[in-house]
Amino acid sequence: MSVAPAAPPEAVARPQRILITGASGCVGQYIGALLHRETDAQLLLLLRDPAKLTALPPDDPRITLLVADLRQLGSPEVAEVNAAIATATRVIHTATAWGDPERAQRVNVDAVKTLLALTDPARLEQVIYFSTASVLDRRLQLLPEASRYGTEYIQTKALCLQQLERHPLAPRIVAVFPTLVFGGRVDGSGPYPTSYLTAGLGEAARWLWLARWLRAEASFHFIHAADIARVCQVLVTAPHRPNPEEGQGALRRLVLGQPPVSVNATVRQLCRWRGVWWPPFGLDLRGWLVEGLIRLLRIELNAWDRFSIRQRHFVHEPVSPPERFGGVSHAPTLETVFADAGLPRRGRLPAQSRP
DSSP states (O other), rough: OOOOOSSSOOSSOOEEEEESSSSTTTHHHHHHHHHHHOOOOOEEEEEEEEOOSSSTTTTTEEEEEOOGGGGTTGGGGGEEEEEEETTTTTEEEEEOOSSSSSHHHHIIIHHHHHHHSSSSSTTTOOEEEEEGGGOOTTTTTOOEEEEEEEHHHHHHHHOOOOOOOOTTGGEEEEEEEEOOOEOTTTTOSSOOOOOOOHHHHHHHHTHHHHTTEOOOOOEOOOOEEHHHHHHHHHHHSSOSSOOTTTTTSEEEEEEOSSSSHHHHHHHHHHHHHHTOOOOOOOEEEOHHHHHHHHHHTHHHHHHHHHHHHHOOOOSSSSOOGGGTTTOOOSOSSSSEEEEEEEEOOSSOOOOOOOO
């Protein structure tokens, strides 16, 4: 591998050529649609199935579809895709894999190396690499338990981050770490795919009869895919500069999320949204009780699940919503998330959509 210059090439007055991987996914389509709508960039959309592209016009002259699996990159069978990647001035890498350990390794680690090797250092200005906030601690440092207890998805994301920190292109990389991602509609309507979290809102509402009586000392961040897209737009339309974040290396780390919310507040807001009475008291889910429920209900947990139960508070500082870059969030509160997702305020819930 040849060593790239420490600084990216100076941008010239021409439309950016932005490569988006995972372009047919929920986050990928929010990013692509915003860049298509509000910039003059030429978009190179890397995806496996063009039929799943629902939020962008595939025949637009500014859009080029690159149909390939990430595991094919660098091979002669996708030579045209390889050549197109070398023309990109910016890369937004959202594609990922989970479930199968071998596939996770090949997509989340090996394919990232190949993708970067296919870019042209003389042309490439910036890479936005998508990871997950689960691999970081409160201060945005790598969480040791991510490598020790994580699922194949989390372990490969942690490994890739470690490798990118040492990569010759590290000064040009902005690693973004989304927290819990909402996006799309609970009933599957609308132009955008439904995120896994939004798809689960209906099921969560169905369990309010029980959840409202429970209390859990835990907290988390969330972010809407539209707000992820807004942050990415700010990054790719501004000149790339050396990492301004204190206490970090050449590679910039940004956790994408709104201010933290507690689990109890989340259930209370969901009750208010659905018109369900919220009792002023409830049963505290302490360690011994949680363990008892796990055994009683015969719930199978892996090592990462058990770590997450012990951790309880997945909170980071700082977080980077659009406001940190002078923007305005599309969904800054859970109520705006519920409204955007089309979650009914009362009455019958829609059939659960499949993201």
